[in-house]
Amino acid sequence: MSAGPVVAFRNLTKSFGGVTAVEDLTFEVRPGRVTGLLGRNGAGKTTTLRMLLGLAAPTSGSATVFGSPYAQLPRAAHRVGVCMDGLGSVPGATGRRELDIWSATLGLPARRTDEVLGLVGLSEAADRPVKGYSTGMRQRLGLATALLPDPELLILDEPANGLDPDGIRQLRETLRALAAEGRTVLVSSHLLAEVEQTVDDVVVVQRTLRYAGTLADLTGNGAHRLEDRFFALAGEAPGTDAASGATGPRPEANPEAKPGSKPEGSLTHA
Numbered sequence: 001m002s003a004g005p006v007v008a009f010r011n012l013t014k015s016f017g018g019v020t021a022v023e024d025l026t027f028e029v030r031p032g033r034v035t036g037l038l039g040r041n042g043a044g045k046t047t048t049l050r051m052l053l054g055l056a057a058p059t060s061g062s063a064t065v066f067g068s069p070y071a072q073l074p075r076a077a078h079r080v081g082v083c084m085d086g087l088g089s090v091p092g093a094t095g096r097r098e099l100d101i102w103s104a105t106l107g108l109p110a111r112r113t114d115e116v117l118g119l120v121g122l123s124e125a126a127d128r129p130v131k132g133y134s135t136g137m138r139q140r141l142g143l144a145t146a147l148l149p150d151p152e153l154l155i156l157d158e159p160a161n162g163l164d165p166d167g168i169r170q171l172r173e174t175l176r177a178l179a180a181e182g183r184t185v186l187v188s189s190h191l192l193a194e195v196e197q198t199v200d201d202v203v204v205v206q207r208t209l210r211y212a213g214t215l216a217d218l219t220g221n222g223a224h225r226l227e228d229r230f231f232a233l234a235g236e237a238p239g240t241d242a243a244s245g246a247t248g249p250r251p252e253a254n255p256e257a258k259p260g261s262k263p264e265g266s267l268t269h270a
C-alpha cells in the first residue's frame, strides 16, 4: 500500500448555479486510519465524496485517490469500496443475488458473498427481496457491497443512518478492524458520539474547511467533547438561540477555536 496520502483534496470547489456547496477544500486522508468527515446538513460532505469518486465534476481544484483521479485509477472498483445512496441496485433481487451480481462483475470467488453477509449481520435476511428491507438492512447491504472486494480504501457516506445499536456497534468494530489491517476508511457522519468512539482523524466542513487533524488534538486527548468542539468550529445553526445569542454566550471547549477560523491541524503532519 502507498505511503503517501490515500486521498487528497486540493483547493476543491463546487458551485451549483449560484450556490457554492464546497469552497477551496484542501485536506488529506492518511493510510491505515479511520477519518470522519463531519458537517451539518448541506455542509458539502456528499458533494465532496461525489467529486472524489468522479460522480460530480469540480468547478475548480482536484480530488485524487492513490494519487490519481478516481476515473483514471487502475482497478478502482477493487481498490475502493463505496457505500453511498443512489449507486443503484438490481430491481427485484434478494440481498444475496445483488451481492452475487456485484461479486461476479468484480471476478470475486462465490464464497465472498457469504463472508460479507456475515460481516454486516445480514445472513438471515440474505434470501429476502431487498425491496422489503428496512432502512438499516439496506445500510447493511450497502456496507456489504462496499466490503466485497476487500478494498484498501472504504468510502462510506452516512453508513450509520438507520442502524440499530447492534448495527452501529458492528459497524464500529468493522471499521476499526479494517484500520488495524492497514486499510483506510473515510466516513461521513452526523453521529458525533459514535464518531468519537470510532475515528482517528477528523475533518470538519461547513462549505469551507474548518478542521483537519487528529481526534486527539481536537478533543485535547478526550478533555473536551467532540460535540462541543464541532459547534465551536462549524458555528451554531442559523436561527438557533445559541446562534443569536438569546441564551447568552455558549461555553466553548476551546475559546481559541472560532467559527471560520483557520484549520487547526493538518493530516499532512503527524
Ligand SMILES: Nc1ncnc2c1ncn2[C@@H]1O[C@H](COP(=O)(O)OP(=O)(O)OP(=O)(O)O)[C@@H](O)[C@H]1O
Residues within 6 Å of the ligand: 016, 019, 020, 021, 039, 040, 041, 042, 043, 044, 045, 046, 047, 048
Ligand atoms: N445537484 C445539485 N444541484 C444543486 N444543488 C446541490 C446539488 N447537490 C448538492 N447541492 C447543494 O449543495 C449543498 C451541499 O449539499 P451536500 O449534499 O453535499 O451536503 P451534505 O453535507 O452531504 O448534507 P447532508 O448531511 O444533509 O447529507 C447543499 O446546499 C445542497 O442543496
